[in-house]
Amino acid sequence: MAVLFLVETAAGKVKKASFEIASYAAKVASQLGTEAIGLALGTASADELSALGIYGAKKIVHANNAAFDTFDAGATAKAIADAADKTGATVVAISQTLTGKAVAPRVAVRLQAGIISGAVGLPDADFVVKKGAFSGKAFAYMKINTDKKVISLVPNSVGATKGEGSATVEALDLTPATSRVTVKEVVRQTGDVAPLPEAELVVSAGRGMKGPENWGIVEDLAKVLGATTACSRPVADVHWRPHYEHVGQTGVAIRPNLYIAIGISGAIQHLAGVNQSKCIVVINKDPEAPFFKAADYGIVGDLFEVVPKFTEALKAFKASQH
Amino acid sequence: MKFLVCISLVPDTTTKISFVDGDTKFNNDKVQWILNPYDEWYALVRALELKEANGGNVTVVNVGGADNDQVIRKALAIGADDAIRIDITNDVDSFAIASEIAAVAKSGGYDMILLGKETISYNGSNLGGLLAELLDLPFVSYASKLDMAGNTATIERDIEGGKEILSVDVPFVISCSKGMAEARIPNMKGIMGAKSKPLNVVTPQGVGSLTSTVKYELPPAKSACKMISADNVEELVQLLHNEAKQI
Numbered sequence: 001m002a003v004l005f006l007v008e009t010a011a012g013k014v015k016k017a018s019f020e021i022a023s024y025a026a027k028v029a030s031q032l033g034t035e036a037i038g039l040a041l042g043t044a045s046a047d048e049l050s051a052l053g054i055y056g057a058k059k060i061v062h063a064n065n066a067a068f069d070t071f072d073a074g075a076t077a078k079a080i081a082d083a084a085d086k087t088g089a090t091v092v093a094i095s096q097t098l099t100g101k102a103v104a105p106r107v108a109v110r111l112q113a114g115i116i117s118g119a120v121g122l123p124d125a126d127f128v129v130k131k132g133a134f135s136g137k138a139f140a141y142m143k144i145n146t147d148k149k150v151i152s153l154v155p156n157s158v159g160a161t162k163g164e165g166s167a168t169v170e171a172l173d174l175t176p177a178t179s180r181v182t183v184k185e186v187v188r189q190t191g192d193v194a195p196l197p198e199a200e201l202v203v204s205a206g207r208g209m210k211g212p213e214n215w216g217i218v219e220d221l222a223k224v225l226g227a228t229t230a231c232s233r234p235v236a237d238v239h240w241r242p243h244y245e246h247v248g249q250t251g252v253a254i255r256p257n258l259y260i261a262i263g264i265s266g267a268i269q270h271l272a273g274v275n276q277s278k279c280i281v282v283i284n285k286d287p288e289a290p291f292f293k294a295a296d297y298g299i300v301g302d303l304f305e306v307v308p309k310f311t312e313a314l315k316a317f318k319a320s321q322h
Numbered sequence: 323m324k325f326l327v328c329i330s331l332v333p334d335t336t337t338k339i340s341f342v343d344g345d346t347k348f349n350n351d352k353v354q355w356i357l358n359p360y361d362e363w364y365a366l367v368r369a370l371e372l373k374e375a376n377g378g379n380v381t382v383v384n385v386g387g388a389d390n391d392q393v394i395r396k397a398l399a400i401g402a403d404d405a406i407r408i409d410i411t412n413d414v415d416s417f418a419i420a421s422e423i424a425a426v427a428k429s430g431g432y433d434m435i436l437l438g439k440e441t442i443s444y445n446g447s448n449l450g451g452l453l454a455e456l457l458d459l460p461f462v463s464y465a466s467k468l469d470m471a472g473n474t475a476t477i478e479r480d481i482e483g484g485k486e487i488l489s490v491d492v493p494f495v496i497s498c499s500k501g502m503a504e505a506r507i508p509n510m511k512g513i514m515g516a517k518s519k520p521l522n523v524v525t526p527q528g529v530g531s532l533t534s535t536v537k538y539e540l541p542p543a544k545s546a547c548k549m550i551s552a553d554n555v556e557e558l559v560q561l562l563h564n565e566a567k568q569i
Contacts, residue, residue, distance in 0.1 A: 015482075114533040145533060187487075272442070299555070
């Protein structure tokens with residue numbers, strides 16, 4: 001018995017969501033009286049992997065084979081299921097990232113395990129897990145009725161718990177399945193902020209910005225906060241901002257700690273993608289904007305005046321903290 | 323080319339969600355059921371576009387009871403050639419649904435199985451991966467672009483903060499996200515024609531669920547929004563620090 005979690009890497013670095021899934025797996029393992037083992041696939045440094053010990057993993061098994069560096073859902077799922085067999089894992093925990101969404105159901109079929117995807121909490125003694133449903137408008141408590149279990153956890157839902165220690169890293173020999181997809185090109189945003197689904201702080205802007213040339217004030221605010229930028233659907237539709245920044249029902253669903261919405265009215269489809277944010281700030285010139293009903297803090301005013309002032313106030317605050 | 327599009331029925335986006343029987347069942351009362359938007363706008367429409375360009379047949383498949391037929395007809399009105407409804411009226415989980423659809427897919431010999439990136443009801447994103455594994459097919463998720471040349475597809479799919487471009491040969495399973503196609507509104511000819519298109523009702527295999535829903539819960543009511551004067555952004559900074567503890 002063990003709890004196996006998937007360590008996701010990008011360009012050899014462990015992704016932020018994997019710290020959280022390591023913590024989660026360690027907590028599930030402690031509930032079950034067993035240990036959490038991480039599985040890393042492909043090229044990654046041993047130092048990076050052993051650092052997962054801080055988050056509660058005792059051991060990382062590493063299939064250090066370059067064949068795993070390009071993604072194929074089928075091959076990745078087979079590797080995870082094989083690793084579960086080899087480590088005797090009965091629970092597999094995977095972040096509900098885009099990778100997780102593609103592989104977790106396949107792993108479940110391979111292990112003949114029931115799956116709960118979109119978990120936002122730990123299982124109870126009966127293995128009932130809370131998950132989001134109805135696009136943020138409700139939660140469902142689901143029970144897995146099989147011996148083996150697969151859970152995918154929404155990023156930034158339980159947080160990573162830091163402790164002490166380092167994990168041992170062991171080589172694991174897994175035979176890669178022949179990939180049936182050919183990856184031709186990977187295009188990633190530049191910069192060192194967290195990608196949207198994993199971001200804790202998000203500054204988002206909409207049509208109220210009037211044009212793409214005005215985004216400087218949004219980027220300045222995001223920079224002061226160390227936040228990731230996002231946008232509403234109409235803005236992505238007219239290509240003022242890249243497709244991957246679009247949050248909402250048709251775009252990316254996120255649950256950051258802080259979501260600052262600038263010049264976004266708050267249509268129900270937008271709220272569906274952001275209503276799980278822990279704290280929402282709305283800046284809009286229209287006091288009737290529906291977004292205020294979903295917000296924790298609101299400012300009615302001209303964003304072109306309010307946002308730069310807010311950025312300056314934050315700068316002054318940050319300076320005073322040092 | 324033979325396309326199979328999985329269509330799910332979900333409560334309309336604006337539905338007020340509530341539960342009955344001690345919060346163990348979704349309250350169906352007065353709920354307007356619609357085609358899951360991602361299944362309809364992206365998966366179905368792209369399948370129709372590919373069929374219109376290169377020929378073929380588009381079948382839609384749904385798991386549910388006879389009440390679903392009216393909404394399934396909308397998919398036929400938009401342009402699907404025929405429909406299959408797997409006749410299940412009790413609550414089953416994604417594994418059971420996938421197993422039933424996999425059985426239909428196996429006997430139909432489809433080149434491509436399309437579906438939306440997730441349903442707006444359970445937001446699980448499970449079905450595509452489950453189907454692909456049950457059928458031992460490649461799976462491409464969150465695809466925003468799909469072009470065919472012969473039997474080879476070139477696909478763009480979403481990854482965190484970017485995109486990946488890949489190629490894969492049919493048969494495969496693909497889940498579709500924004501960018502794939504534009505929503506179509508059925509015209510009068512389509513609506514009239516849909517009435518005479520085949521909607522075949524299939525008896526399920528009876529595959530059991532591996533998970534069960536114990537209860538539902540609504541999120542706690544949001545407290546009123548605290549309004550701050552536009553002339554006092556410093557107060558917002560202080561509130562975010564001292565009260566919300568987010569900065």
